[in-house]
Amino acid sequence: MKNSEVAEIFARNERQAQVRHLFIEDKSIYSYGHHFKVAEKLDDNTALFNSCGYSISTARHKSHILRALKSNGYKVIFIAECDIDNLSKEIRHNENKINELKQKKTRNEITTECKEQAIKEYKEQNNLLIDLAIKKGIIIEAI
Numbered sequence: 001m002k003n004s005e006v007a008e009i010f011a012r013n014e015r016q017a018q019v020r021h022l023f024i025e026d027k028s029i030y031s032y033g034h035h036f037k038v039a040e041k042l043d044d045n046t047a048l049f050n051s052c053g054y055s056i057s058t059a060r061h062k063s064h065i066l067r068a069l070k071s072n073g074y075k076v077i078f079i080a081e082c083d084i085d086n087l088s089k090e091i092r093h094n095e096n097k098i099n100e101l102k103q104k105k106t107r108n109e110i111t112t113e114c115k116e117q118a119i120k121e122y123k124e125q126n127n128l129l130i131d132l133a134i135k136k137g138i139i140i141e142a143i
Contacts, residue, residue, distance in 0.1 A: 004064045013044065022061050028082070031061040038065050040073075040082045042132070053080040077128045087138055091129050093110035096121040114138065 001019045009017040010029045017024045021032045027041040031054070038061060040048045047069050053059070080086040088143055101119050106112040132138075 004068070007061075007064035007068040008072075009043075010039070010065065011072040011074065013041070021057065021060045022064075029065055033056040037082045038062055039069065039076075042077075045073060046077065046128075046132075048082040048084070049076045049078050050082050051080050064097055075128060077132060078125055079129070084132070084136060084138060087129055087133050091126050094126045094129075098122045 001017070003019055003022050006017045006019050006022050006024065007029070010024050015024060015026050023030055029036050029038050029040075030036060034052070036054055036058060038050050038058070042048060049066060049069070050062070066076065079090045098119050101115050101122075104115060106115055111141075
């Protein structure tokens with residue numbers, strides 16, 4: 001079995017599969033052990049995805065998993081360590097990125113388009129994070 005196959009199995013809601021350094025347990029998928037949770041499914045169409053970096057091989061695992069989740073119609077919420085307690089921190093991080101992008105000067109139409117797309121994606125992520133906070137009854141610090 002390949003890493004990409006384990007990622008697909010995870011996205012299709014199967015609860016167990018494993019290949020060398022990538023494995024599924026219940027609603028979560030891990031790279032190289034329980035110390036690095038790559039993603040956790042919240043429901044049948046929403047998943048938390050670890051926004052933290054790691055090794056090159058874990059980056060490949062993350063790429064397979066993200067591709068599988070998106071191709072199976074999941075809304076993906078990027079959050080540090082798949083930890084809901086990081087909601088405020090992640091929202092603040094996204095707001096800072098939006099502000100940096102807004103202040104950044106662009107040289108041409110293409111870079112302006114890319115900048116606008118990045119701002120849109122950060123805003124969409126924040127909307128998903130806020131919806132998740134409301135759904136879970138979590139109080140978010142004021143930004």
